[in-house]
Amino acid sequence: MNDQSPTRDERIEKLKGLGASRRRVEDVRFTQGKGNYVDDIKMPGMLFGDFVRSPYAHARVVSVNKAAALALPGVVAVLTAEDLAPLGLHWMPTLAGDKQMVLADGKVLFQGQEVAFVVAKDRYTAADAVELIEVEYEDLPVVTDPFKALEPDAPVLREDLAGKTEGAHGHRRHHNHIFTWEMGDEAGTETALSEAEVVAEETVYYHRTHPCPLETCGCVASMDKVNGKLTVWGTFQAPHAVRTVASLISGIAEHNIRIISPDIGGGFGNKVGVYPGYICSIVASIVTGVPVKWVEDRMENLMSTAFARDYWMKGRISATKDGRITALDCHVTADHGAFDACADPTKFPAGFFNICTGSYDIPVAHLTVDGVYTNKAPGGVAYRCSFRVTEAAYFIERMIEVLAIKLGMDAADLRAKNFIRKDQFPYHSALGWEYDSGDYHTAWAKALEAVGYKSLRAEQAARVEAFKRGETRKLIGIGLCHFTEIVGAGPVKNCDILGLGMFDSCEIRIHPTGSAIARLGTISQGQGHATTFAQILASEIGLPADDITIEEGDTDTAPYGLGTYGSRSTPVAGAATAMAGRKIRAKAQMIAAYLLEVHDDDVEWDVDRFTVKGAPERFKTMKEIAFAAYHNAIPGLEPGLEAVSYYDPPNMTYPFGAYICVMEIDVDTGVWEIRQFYALDDCGTRINPMIIEGQVHGGVTEGLAIAMGQELAYDEIGNVKTGTLMDFFIPTAWETPHYITDFTETPSPHHPIGAKGVGESPNVGSVPAFSNAVQDAFRAFGHVHAHMPHDHWRIWTIAEGLGLHA
Amino acid sequence: MxxxxxxxxxxxxxxxxxxxxxxxxxxxxxxxxxxxxxxxxxxxxxxxxxxxDLQAIPELRGIEVGPGRIRIGAMVTQADIIAHAGLTAAAPILAETALMIADPQVRNMGTIGGNVANGDPGNDMPALMQCLDASFELRGPEGARTVKARAFYESAYVTARSDDELLTAVSFAPTGGGYAYEKQKRKVGDYATAAAAVILTRAGATCASASIAMTNLADTPVWAEAAGAALVGTPVDAAAIKAAVAAMRAAISPTGDNRGPVAFKHHVAGAVLGHAIARAWSRA
Amino acid sequence: MSKMHLKMTVNGAEVETLAEPRELLIHVLRERLNLTGPHIGCDTSHCGACTVDMNGKSVKACTVVAAQANGASITTIEGLGTPDALHVLQRMFREHHGLQCGFCTPGMITRAWRLLQENPNPTEEEVRFGMSGNLCRCTGYQNIVKSILAAAAEMNAVKEAAE
Known part of the structure; x- marks a missing residue:
């Protein structure tokens, strides 16, 4: 007779499965300084690469003189475009269907562009050699403003595209134009707008910024000429995609390329793209036959790899007099920099910006996006958001505020009046999405109640009166945001990158003694996959999470997957994990039935075991079943217990949340202070509440930075003005407030465990909340809209414009 | 790098x-x-x-707090200044200023000598030294000499120190009365958008003496003599502060940068000085 | 350029190595002594990922040249605890989810280790001020602060029990 202890609850607890705030397995090595990041990798004979970069934003490269550098002892090679051209590697394809110079081919198009690649025995010698390379430039006129770039007489930036009127995403109507993307019903929207009782218009700019993970990008490329195998360790958020791209452009067979993402020191979208440093390191290793390391410094990171945002969004929103929204129109001018290197699914050149109807039931809408070349760095990555979702959320949450001002309504009431109702899900938006599930009214009411919204408004009004009486110089801003994200890209039928469908995968092997290893196509950059995917699996297969190893990031061992960005790991790879686990369980059921000598249908699953129906004292635990899978010859069944699942999601997931920020603003200095920040997230089923909370803290802090000061600023001749962490704003613990987190739980109906993903919600949701707080503080004085970032001088400028300094 | x-x-x-x-x-x-x-x-x-590297020169270390004079060796770090109870008792504005410089790790390495000698208009100690009417001890091949902080700064990174001289110490009198170092910055680790050093004394209901200097609002620190004078003899009321601010504004010449345009800096300099005077007066 | 003979005490052990005077302390530790716990994040002394303890004080090893550190006593994250006997801060960072990608963590813990010696019983505000030389892009600091306060509480409880 089997022992009935421990109890069922004790067995559930022992698994540390779904819902447990399991401590992270990764932390054991990280807290001891034993992480293994790319710059920690050291190989015998390894050389170092370093770039000569352009000081100019637009110039012809007249000559490159390598002689002095090559004469420096320890310098092995200096590569220029001329050296790469015979290999066809002086240009490379971008993720967006454009191409990008690996090394300057005749001209440079942005400050910091890669001109030559020095390879030397160590990084000190390489840096010395960079100084010795003489490059002669001839200035060309610079365009950093996308509107000026589209003027008829604007300088031609991309001479390689001369005469090409068709691009990767359709017609190009100007030499600096990349594409026009259109969605929705133009005629219907125009009709609704012209017939509307109230129309609000505003141009909302989401400025250029950068993900700036604490670890910069880098790689070690090692060509093993004996075995013909190339191994590249690097900061890759999508190792399999990198392998395929590397194979396609280098001609090396894909099975002879091994891409390994070691520990990654934060990604936030910065490490999705393929950068010239990777290509040059690979070429240098092929040429020299020894490993070559390249790691960029912080200035190089900010100047050359993967900016985010830079969207000029011109909106019109209409409503009835009592606040019922009738239509939304948006035109975006998207500054893509010198090359279109956006990381978007192929059919979505502006990502999922068509989520810009937000949380609202808007009957008709229309959207056009124009992509434009300028003399700025390429990129356009999703900085901790799904593709262009944070731009969309910022746009609609600003438009709602602007409309509320025009209507003279409370902005919280206006939102509640227009939310998609719970009974409308699945909801088809006017711009083409099918929202899976939501309960916005419940979340909103909970948030308003939690912050004491009514009394905050009363306090704010009293403060305005005190200000007018000269008793204070500080105002209160209440920043509201209700966001809806679209994440988990995505269904292969409409989501691919370079033709690769955006499924993801999990492969599980159960060991005879009842422990397991699972490998996935994703890669953690701090999200704690090794912890949470084991939890998903623990609940599915009844083995303790502590007995399950999660492995990612090595293309020789992991199944193919599209990587980690756009909050896709939980919605896609997490689903693959659950589905693979269910395959394991299906086979386990047959084994259990055989061992218990009953029919397959006569056993049922219970936490960590199969029991005979109606006789719970007769059971086989998963541990016992695992051993039997390798031990008992079961008629008609292959030995072993393994499964693999490639999960093609039927739909995206739509996490949502309600964020509220209360800010004190000094009218004279522009100094702000966050008094309260409340974040309610609904990410569907919650896998690990501790990790979710941590993700929210971090994402909101990124949003704080972006909204309140962080920008990649350029002067008129294309110089980057914010190239170090002195000027590129990242708040310290001192400027960062204490956050209150909260949640509701509306599972995704189509995801195997109902999870929606959470990593990016706080960046998407917090930026509008911070910005709305600043702007709301001045609403009583007639202020409507000002652009981010809201650093001290720009806040001061709002007050100055309103005459508050008189 | x-x-x-x-x-x-x-x-x-x-x-x-x-x-x-x-x-x-x-x-x-x-x-x-x-x-x-x-x-x-x-x-x-x-x-x-x-x-x-000056780290192994004992003569450059040490804080001496005498009855009429405080002398701080050039290699004394900002952290040393913050931790020195005797110095804080005799001239509390030193620690208040040092705490506004950079961050803990940088304050462990950064010295008062380096901060005042390199002539960076963003550094905080130069304006404080001018406010205190400090003297800088210089030693060179010709021997030792003393230069007043108020005469030391010529333009950005150009000072009265010649290349073959070392700045060995700063000295100044202990302060009485009220003090404040007020600094507006974007975040910890940033230079000042605007900062003000204020030292004043009180006799009865009015201000007996006042010294005011500003950081990062010109290519040198700015000792605003007239701004201090505008407070003397007044009850440091709103009118007096307004007069001091006006006098200070006439003395500064900020340039625009990532922290903001010129007009903003003029305005913020006034607000920061206003706060500094009010705080100093409340302590007088 | 000739190398100099460096002698330092690192994590309690005397070490000697050859290095160019210009080498940054962070590179000497990482490349020559294989102590890859401290990292390089910003190169300009803003982020604190390279924080180590030098002669009893927290410093940013990206802004110290090797020659300056000659003769110094250095402690890195690798010197704070062993796998079998983790430092209480290392345990508390894990317990309270005070890290995510882990890149800032060695510098963060090494700085906190010194902070708690300078101020064994800090308030939340003092922790935030004392840690303001270390940037984190993942955690928003909230759980870092929580971890450090929890470590302080445990260290104080142990000390009290011993007295």
Whole structure:
């Protein structure tokens, strides 16, 4: 007779499965300084690469003189475009269907562009050699403003595209134009707008910024000429995609390329793209036959790899007099920099910006996006958001505020009046999405109640009166945001990158003694996959999470997957994990039935075991079943217990949340202070509440930075003005407030465990909340809209414009 | 970011340090805490052939708090200043200012000598030294001399110190009365958008003396003599503060940068000084 | 350029190595002594990922040249605890989810280790001020602060029990 202890609850607890705030397995090595990041990798004979970069934003490269550098002892090679051209590697394809110079081919198009690649025995010698390379430039006129770039007489930036009127995403109507993307019903929207009782218009700019993970990008490329195998360790958020791209452009067979993402020191979208440093390191290793390391410094990171945002969004929103929204129109001018290197699914050149109807039931809408070349760095990555979702959320949450001002309504009431109702899900938006599930009214009411919204408004009004009486110089801003994200890209039928469908995968092997290893196509950059995917699996297969190893990031061992960005790991790879686990369980059921000598249908699953129906004292635990899978010859069944699942999601997931920020603003200095920040997230089923909370803290802090000061600023001749962490704003613990987190739980109906993903919600949701707080503080004085970032001088400028300094 | 080559020297007395500086002329640079110089070297904006590290020179250390005079050796760090109870008792504005400089790690390396000697208009101690009417002790091949902080700064990175001289100490009188160092910055680790050092004394209901200096609002620190004078004899009321602010504004000449345009800086300088005066007066 | 003979005490052990005077302390530790716990994040002394303890004080090893550190006593994250006997801060960072990608963590813990010696019983505000030389892009600091306060509480409880 089997022992009935421990109890069922004790067995559930022992698994540390779904819902447990399991401590992270990764932390054991990280807290001891034993992480293994790319710059920690050291190989015998390894050389170092370093770039000569352009000081100019637009110039012809007249000559490159390598002689002095090559004469420096320890310098092995200096590569220029001329050296790469015979290999066809002086240009490379971008993720967006454009191409990008690996090394300057005749001209440079942005400050910091890669001109030559020095390879030397160590990084000190390489840096010395960079100084010795003489490059002669001839200035060309610079365009950093996308509107000026589209003027008829604007300088031609991309001479390689001369005469090409068709691009990767359709017609190009100007030499600096990349594409026009259109969605929705133009005629219907125009009709609704012209017939509307109230129309609000505003141009909302989401400025250029950068993900700036604490670890910069880098790689070690090692060509093993004996075995013909190339191994590249690097900061890759999508190792399999990198392998395929590397194979396609280098001609090396894909099975002879091994891409390994070691520990990654934060990604936030910065490490999705393929950068010239990777290509040059690979070429240098092929040429020299020894490993070559390249790691960029912080200035190089900010100047050359993967900016985010830079969207000029011109909106019109209409409503009835009592606040019922009738239509939304948006035109975006998207500054893509010198090359279109956006990381978007192929059919979505502006990502999922068509989520810009937000949380609202808007009957008709229309959207056009124009992509434009300028003399700025390429990129356009999703900085901790799904593709262009944070731009969309910022746009609609600003438009709602602007409309509320025009209507003279409370902005919280206006939102509640227009939310998609719970009974409308699945909801088809006017711009083409099918929202899976939501309960916005419940979340909103909970948030308003939690912050004491009514009394905050009363306090704010009293403060305005005190200000007018000269008793204070500080105002209160209440920043509201209700966001809806679209994440988990995505269904292969409409989501691919370079033709690769955006499924993801999990492969599980159960060991005879009842422990397991699972490998996935994703890669953690701090999200704690090794912890949470084991939890998903623990609940599915009844083995303790502590007995399950999660492995990612090595293309020789992991199944193919599209990587980690756009909050896709939980919605896609997490689903693959659950589905693979269910395959394991299906086979386990047959084994259990055989061992218990009953029919397959006569056993049922219970936490960590199969029991005979109606006789719970007769059971086989998963541990016992695992051993039997390798031990008992079961008629008609292959030995072993393994499964693999490639999960093609039927739909995206739509996490949502309600964020509220209360800010004190000094009218004279522009100094702000966050008094309260409340974040309610609904990410569907919650896998690990501790990790979710941590993700929210971090994402909101990124949003704080972006909204309140962080920008990649350029002067008129294309110089980057914010190239170090002195000027590129990242708040310290001192400027960062204490956050209150909260949640509701509306599972995704189509995801195997109902999870929606959470990593990016706080960046998407917090930026509008911070910005709305600043702007709301001045609403009583007639202020409507000002652009981010809201650093001290720009806040001061709002007050100055309103005459508050008189 | 990798610095270029240099030869390293670690003299153990001032005379040897001066000898090395004399031998190598403008090839040589003195290194105090290094948190201004080393980043410049890493950016290859400063090429240094001979680096003269002052860390092993005992004469440059030490804080002496005498009844009429406080003397701080050039190699005393900001952290030393913050931790020195006697100094804080005699001139509390020193620690208040030092706490506004950079962050804990940088304050452990950054020295008062380096902060006042390199002539960076963003540094905080120069304005404070001017506010205190401090004297800088310089030693060079010709011997020792003293230069007033108020006469030391000529333009950005150009000071009365010649290349073959070392700034060995700063000295000033203990303060009585009220004080405040008020600094607006974007975040910890930033230079001032605007900062004000205020020291004043009170006699009965009115201000008996006042000294005001401003940071990062011109290419040198700005001792605003007229601004201080505008407070003397007044009850430091709104009118007096307004007059002091107006006088200060006439003395500064900020430039626009990432912290904001000129008009903003003029305005903020006034707000910061207003706060500083109010706080100093409340302590007087 | 000739190398100099460096002698330092690192994590309690005397070490000697050859290095160019210009080498940054962070590179000497990482490349020559294989102590890859401290990292390089910003190169300009803003982020604190390279924080180590030098002669009893927290410093940013990206802004110290090797020659300056000659003769110094250095402690890195690798010197704070062993796998079998983790430092209480290392345990508390894990317990309270005070890290995510882990890149800032060695510098963060090494700085906190010194902070708690300077101020064994800090308030939340003092922790935030004392840690303001270390940037984190993942955690928003909230759980870092929580971890450090929890470590302080445990260290104080142990000390009290011993007295």
């Amino acid at each position: 990798i610095p270029g080559h240099f030869e390293y020297h670690r003299p153990t007395d001032v005379a040897s340090a001066l000898g090395i500086l004399a031998t190598h002329g403008d090839e040589a640079r003195a290194l105090a805490g290094g948190h201004s110089l080393i980043p410049m070297m890493k950016l290859r904006m400063a090429a240094v052939g001979h680096l003269v």
